Structure formats: C-alpha cells, structure tokens
Amino acid sequence: MLDDRQRALATVDLAAVRHNIAHLVALLPAGTALCAVVKANGYGHGAVPVARAALRAGASWLGVATVTEAEELREAAIAAPLLIFGPMTGAETARAAKAHAEVAVWSQAFLDEALRRRLRVHVKFNSGMGRLGVDAAAAAALAAAAGPGLSGLMSHFATADEDDPAFFVSQLERFTALAGQLKARHAGLSAHIANSAATMREPAAHFDMVRTGIAIYGLSPFGDDPLPRGLRPALRLSSYVAAIREVGWGESVGYGRAFIADGPARLAIVPIGYADGIARALTNRGDVLIAGRRCRITGTISMDQLTVLLPGDTAAVRPRGPAAVRPGDEVVFIGRSGAERILAEDVARLLGTINYEIACDVSSRVVRRYADTPAAGDAVRGPSLAGLPATPRAPLGMSPAGGPADPA
Numbered sequence: 001m002l003d004d005r006q007r008a009l010a011t012v013d014l015a016a017v018r019h020n021i022a023h024l025v026a027l028l029p030a031g032t033a034l035c036a037v038v039k040a041n042g043y044g045h046g047a048v049p050v051a052r053a054a055l056r057a058g059a060s061w062l063g064v065a066t067v068t069e070a071e072e073l074r075e076a077a078i079a080a081p082l083l084i085f086g087p088m089t090g091a092e093t094a095r096a097a098k099a100h101a102e103v104a105v106w107s108q109a110f111l112d113e114a115l116r117r118r119l120r121v122h123v124k125f126n127s128g129m130g131r132l133g134v135d136a137a138a139a140a141a142l143a144a145a146a147g148p149g150l151s152g153l154m155s156h157f158a159t160a161d162e163d164d165p166a167f168f169v170s171q172l173e174r175f176t177a178l179a180g181q182l183k184a185r186h187a188g189l190s191a192h193i194a195n196s197a198a199t200m201r202e203p204a205a206h207f208d209m210v211r212t213g214i215a216i217y218g219l220s221p222f223g224d225d226p227l228p229r230g231l232r233p234a235l236r237l238s239s240y241v242a243a244i245r246e247v248g249w250g251e252s253v254g255y256g257r258a259f260i261a262d263g264p265a266r267l268a269i270v271p272i273g274y275a276d277g278i279a280r281a282l283t284n285r286g287d288v289l290i291a292g293r294r295c296r297i298t299g300t301i302s303m304d305q306l307t308v309l310l311p312g313d314t315a316a317v318r319p320r321g322p323a324a325v326r327p328g329d330e331v332v333f334i335g336r337s338g339a340e341r342i343l344a345e346d347v348a349r350l351l352g353t354i355n356y357e358i359a360c361d362v363s364s365r366v367v368r369r370y371a372d373t374p375a376a377g378d379a380v381r382g383p384s385l386a387g388l389p390a391t392p393r394a395p396l397g398m399s400p401a402g403g404p405a406d407p408a
C-alpha cells in the first residue's frame with residue numbers, strides 16, 4: 001500500500017498549465033506574444049515540463065532569470081526564443097550566447113559585451129521599479145547603440161497587483177511614451193512590460209508581448225482565489241501518514257514541547273518538514289487535509305517530519321471506525337481532498353507572504369510528478385488530482401489564529 005506513496009510529492013498538473021496559458025492568450029490581441037516565465041525552476045513546478053506545456057498551449061517565448069536556467073531549457077532541446085532577465089558576468093554572457101538566449105541590457109558596458117558576443121538585446125527602462133534599468137534618455141541611447149542587435153524595450157511594474165492604480169498608471173504612461181518613440185525609430189522593436197497582474201487587469205499594458213509567471217501556474221497574482229479569475233492551480237503538495245501515535249494527558253510531541261495533550265489524542269506522524277518547504281512558522285497554525293478532513297499541524301515542524309492532530313479520531317472515541325486515519329493515508333498540504341481544499345494563497349496569507357514564495361519554497365528533494373487531468377466539469381473525469389470545485393468557497397483554507405490547537 002505504501003509503495004505508491006512519496007515522502008514529499010509535488011504533483012504538477014500540466015493540463016492546468018495549458019489551461020492557464022490559453023486563458024491568458026485569450027486576453028491578448030492578435031499579434032501580442034506570451035512569454036512564459038519559468039525562472040526559479042518554473043516557480044518550483046519544474047521549468048522544463050512547464051515550458052513544454054506552455055509552448056504547446058500558445059506561449060512563444062520563455063523568460064528566465066539566470067543563464068543556468070536558460071541552459072537547462074536548451075539542454076532539454078527546447079528551441080523557443082528565450083530571454084534572460086537578470087544581470088550577468090562576462091563568463092555568463094558567453095554562455096548566454098552559446099544558449100542562443102536574448103538578454104536585458106541597462107549599461108553601455110554590458111551592451112558592448114553583449115554585442116561583441118552577437119547577443120540580441122532588450123533595453124531595460126526603469127519606469128518605476130527602481131532596481132535595474134535606466135531612464136528614458138539613456139534607454140533611447142542604448143537602443144540606438146544596439147543597432148541590428150536591438151530586439152526589445154522592456155520594463156517591469158512595481159504595483160500591478162495593488163488596488164491603488166496610481167503608480168501603476170504612471171509607470172504605464174511612462175512606458176507607453178517611450179515605447180511609442182522607440183518603435184517609431186526602430187522597426188520591429190518588441191515592447192513589453194506586463195507581468196501576470198498587468199496582463200489580467202489592463203489591456204493597455206499588453207504591447208507586443210506579456211511576460212506572465214505566477215498566473216501560468218494557476219496562482220493568483222492578486223493573492224486571492226485563482227478560480228473565479230479563470231485560473232487552475234497546477235500544484236498539489238502531499239505526503240502520507242507514516243505512523244499514528246496515541247498520547248495521553250500531559251504527553252508532548254516534538255521539539256520544544258510545542259504541543260502538550262490535555263486529554264487522549266491521536267496524532268499522525270508525517271515524513272515531510274521545513275527542508276521540503278513546509279514553513280516552520282506553520283507550527284500549530286497550518287492545516288492539512290487527510291481523506292477530506294481538515295486537520296491542524298500540531299507540534300513543532302522539524303526538518304524532515306511534522307505531526308498532525310487527528311480531531312474526533314482519538315483512541316477513546318473512534319479507534320478503528322471507517323473514518324479513522326491510517327498509516328499510508330495521503331496528507332495534502334496544497335490541493336484538494338474530498339470537498340476541502342487548501343490553496344497556496346491560503347498558506348501565504350497565514351504566513352504573511354505571497355503565493356510566489358510558497359511555490360518557490362518547494363525544495364529540490366521533493367519529488368515532482370507530472371499529471372495531465374481534465375478540468376472539473378469536463379465530460380471525462382480524471383483522478384481527483386486537479387478536480388477543483390466549480391465555485392469558490394469561503395473562508396479560504398487555513399485558520400488565521402495562532403497558538404496551540406485544541407486537543408481532541
């Protein structure tokens with residue numbers, strides 16, 4: 001029974017990725033390209049399988065942060081146009097040329113280096129993000145100096161996901177003005193600024209290409225429920241019950257005795273921990289799903305293990321009932337189980353962070369398995385991997401309250 005269990009498993013639904021790409025492409029006018037951002041190992045989902053799924057569904061470019069990420073895609077024989085967003089050393093620039101990647105430039109020195117290596121370049125305009133990039137006059141000068149090596153003009157929004165549109169609009173206005181100017185001077189120049197949030201909220205931000213990351217994974221760029229936004233979460237993160245432990249009054253579990261039973265309690269020991277990406281800050285706060293039931297992570301999360309309180313399932317109350325949790329049962333951290341689900345957005349809210357970080361934190365020792373399931377409501381129903389509820393439910397996922405959970 002346990003043979004088909006993985007200690008720490010990320011199941012990535014490539015049909016969901018394709019659905020999300022198609023959903024985004026449908027927002028774009030004809031002729032606007034979609035660059036699928038697969039940096040950081042595809043936001044933890046696996047860069048190569050996601051890139052292939054994205055290209056199959058209508059993406060035509062791929063975006064990465066580093067030259068190593070570009071090389072990984074090329075080693076997998078992915079030939080699509082590839083843009084590296086981040087800064088590079090001289091040695092990395094040589095590797096980027098070998099990988100036939102295009103690169104972002106924001107200095108004359110780096111432009112010279114890139115052109116010497118026959119790289120095509122995208123001039124990075126700082127329209128307000130305030131990190132890398134140059135002002136409008138310097139961007140125009142770099143574009144002129146790039147000659148036939150010029151491929152694009154790019155910028156990046158700082159607040160596209162925020163309710164207040166003021167800064168977003170000011171960035172868009174600055175970019176629109178410069179893009180108009182440079183497109184008039186440089187035929188074929190590709191102007192691009194939109195991330196997922198901008199792509200979904202503002203058609204005027206689409207220009208010649210959008211660079212979408214978070215939304216292609218079915219995660220909401222706005223941190224809310226992705227389903228009403230037409231996105232399907234691709235990631236399911238799970239483990240299994242390795243053992244059940246019954247404790248009595250006063251017995252504790254785990255480091256620091258963060259849980260002390262105040263009566264008979266049943267706990268599941270789950271062989272996944274913070275080294276797999278289950279944040280230690282979820283101790284006594286996060287929930288998991290076991291056989292469709294929501295259970296609290298109880299006791300300190302260790303590097304490789306955690307414990308879950310099985311409410312209403314105590315030795316005294318229900319030792320062997322049909323609903324009793326047993327070794328081998330699946331434990332879901334992100335995803336659906338029965339009528340319940342936990343979104344990456346729920347976990348992020350509980351931790352005071354963003355869904356990007358939850359997905360990226362799924363560590364390299366978590367096994368990635370790729371599934372391809374039909375959507376909920378499709379005529380053919382697959383295994384429950386990505387069968388998501390048709391309507392969103394509230395409240396979302398996890399309890400916002402900290403502190404020790406009530407013992408059963």
Ligand SMILES: Cc1ncc(COP(=O)(O)O)c(C=O)c1O
Pocket residue numbers: 037063085156194195196197211212213214215221
């Ligand atoms: C330059 C650049 N473009 C596009 C993206 C994609 O952003 P998002 O994941 O919000 O769609 C990123 C990600 O941070 C980025 O750094």
